[in-house]
Amino acid sequence: MTGHEQETRAACRILLIEDDEPVRERLARIIVEWPGGNLVGACGTLADAMQAIADIPIDLLITDLKLPDGHGVQAIRLLRERQPNAEAMVVSVLADDRTVIGAIEAGATGYLLKDSDPIDIVEAISELLAGRSPISSTIARTIVRRLGGREVAGDASPDPATAKSLTPREMDILWGIAKGFTYGELAERLKISKQTVPVHIKNIYRKLQANNRSEAVYEASRRGLIRL
Template identity: 35%
Template sequence: MEIRNESQAASDFLIKNNSVSTSYHLAPHSGLPSMWPGFLTGQAEQPVRVLLIDDDPHMSRVIAHELLADLRINLLGQGGSVREGRRLISQNEFDVMLVDLNLGDGTGFALIEYMKTVRPMAEAIVISAMEDEQHALHAFELGATGYLVKNSWFGNFPQAVLQVVNGGASITPNLARRLLNKFEQPQNNVQTLQENKNKEKLSEREKQVLKLVASGYTSTEIGSRLIISGQTVNTHIKNIYRKLNVRTRAQAVSFAASRGLF
């Protein structure tokens, strides 16, 4: 007779019953995670707490399986609707929410807004079938820090969670490239150009920092690339927030992309 441990059985139960939105406190079931520096958030002894909201049963199983296979991740619960998502958000202390945009009774945008009201320190990652710049920019404006296109991101959901919880951003590469290309497009609107000159002008160093933020690097990684301290990077980021009148890294990237500030 095959004997399975309690963690494996709990994992199988969650994956097979992903439509149930009751909160779970489960430990992952597989081997050791890949190398992960001890100073970053998300260790086996203190994993990142995650909620998953998606009404696609197959996709939910795929994502749940990947999350449960990583010791650095603790999947607290799953839901398949805005109603279930709101309940999970209000009832759980969590770090990251993975959310689809198209839910049966509403949109993931509504859940991102609600999450930022109830759990302002939590991060949101969109998981969508739509590789669309406007949807991504709107999600970032609402406070999301990641946008993953479902059919091009298999095998990387745990890494995306760990990126955003450590101050980075996680965007499907093809979509990230298209967003970055917007930085190079000339602005023909005279009023926008004048606003950029008088109010929103970034220094060359601030532009360098913001481009690296848009590529998903943390403050420590940006400092290493620019040969400056992480504290100096954070000072530049604060100045960018002030100049662009935004509050998060994702909002700064979205604002700069939409106005061609690079």
């Protein structure tokens, strides 16, 4: 057996579920370019994913949660039933307590937010396959708060003052952040200068009292400014 054949055989067979096409293509590209990964499928719907889980041997499921025809947790549960030795990792913008705990209880052993850099995703996959549970810091905080019994008053309640303070353009940028788009992709989609994107993002961080993308999306979702 050649070294190339050994590498191919040892590659992690990964099934990807993501309904947003640009995000799906971005994640698929990360996996394809990673020597340790073998992308066996990239699905945009829960139905396609369920069929793939039933038909294709996989080592790792990477899934979004909110899908056009269902929820990623359903795919995780089927994976546990059909392929119990496989791992499951969530890559989502959703970070509320109920969603995070529900995914983990269903069998997810990793949970990243969509603003993770390519190297972070690859490292997370490697950690998960090594028996660890990679999670974003915001998700860790959610779990600690939930397990500590400290529910945040007003979680998921709209904050009219904050909503009013965000301009229409900032709301557009906020949605782009939630979808995991890069500065360049946001500029292209919104037909604005690439240099103005970080200016808008800085204002969003200030108004939401956030320090990074993950915290901004989490705060926006918690305050009811965006529904994901």
